[in-house]
Amino acid sequence: GAVVSQHPSWVICKSGTSVKIECRSLDFQATTMFWYRQFPKQSLMLMATSNEGSKATYEQGVEKDKFLINHASLTLSTLTVTSAHPEDSSFYICSARVQAKGANVLTFGAGSRLTVL
Amino acid sequence: DQQVKQNSPSLSVQEGRISILNCDYTNSMFDYFLWYKKYPAEGPTFLISISSIKDKNEDGRFTVFLNKSAKHLSLHIVPSQPGDSAVYFCAASESGNTPLVFGKGTRLSVIA
Numbered sequence: 001g002a003v004v005s006q007h008p009s010w011v012i013c014k015s016g017t018s019v020k021i022e023c024r025s026l027d028f029q030a031t032t033m034f035w036y037r038q039f040p041k042q043s044l045m046l047m048a049t050s051n052e053g054s055k056a057t058y059e060q061g062v063e064k065d066k067f068l069i070n071h072a073s074l075t076l077s078t079l080t081v082t083s084a085h086p087e088d089s090s091f092y093i094c095s096a097r098v099q100a101k102g103a104n105v106l107t108f109g110a111g112s113r114l115t116v117l
Numbered sequence: 118d119q120q121v122k123q124n125s126p127s128l129s130v131q132e133g134r135i136s137i138l139n140c141d142y143t144n145s146m147f148d149y150f151l152w153y154k155k156y157p158a159e160g161p162t163f164l165i166s167i168s169s170i171k172d173k174n175e176d177g178r179f180t181v182f183l184n185k186s187a188k189h190l191s192l193h194i195v196p197s198q199p200g201d202s203a204v205y206f207c208a209a210s211e212s213g214n215t216p217l218v219f220g221k222g223t224r225l226s227v228i229a
Contacts, residue, residue: 006160034216041126044161044206044219093160100163101176105151106217108160
């Protein structure tokens with residue numbers, strides 16, 4: 001079945017550094033990918049919609065200059081957390097739409113846990 | 118304002134019994150609903166979905182019921198198994214193509 005691969009699965013970085021998270025669709029092409037963030041015991045919150053070959057669409061309250069999204073190919077979207085701070089520590093998950101069980105559903109990557117010291 | 122609400126943060130059920138997870142929504146434009154299962158440190162995995170033209174969808178041990186007038190849906194798991202222990206997220210969208218809106222999740226513990 002369709003697989004979304006995310007890398008790295010976890011990363012620890014110092015405050016002020018930038019971290020890049022990659023999201024790949026392994027056996028299908030994804031013109032659109034979605035980036036979510038989950039804080040402990042909270043819901044998955046949509047951060048932005050990544051569109052291949054064009055600018056990402058950010059949700060209200062998400063700083064586009066801080067969370068840089070690049071969707072350069074039909075199988076790769078990247079999220080770069082720039083000048084990371086401890087409050088950016090979270091679980092970041094990407095997803096893409098696939099057909100599964102006769103339905104159009106989001107398939108998620110395994111997630112990337114970011115810890116900013 | 119949370120558009121998708123899962124009011125029970127946790128639920129414990131004995132193995133073999135039925136697990137019922139509930140979800141309420143406020144946006145009447147939602148017409149496509151999904152349930153996801155999530156283990157710690159992993160991404161959510163799709164379980165089952167239902168569109169607003171139906172009131173029930175069944176897949177093996179999992180059944181989703183939709184009550185549009187009450188803006189309520191539920192996921193039934195029967196019989197419950199220890200491997201079902203996870204956090205279950207309810208999600209909704211408009212017309213199946215807009216981004217999903219998730220509830221906060223319900224942690225299900227199935228006790229052997």
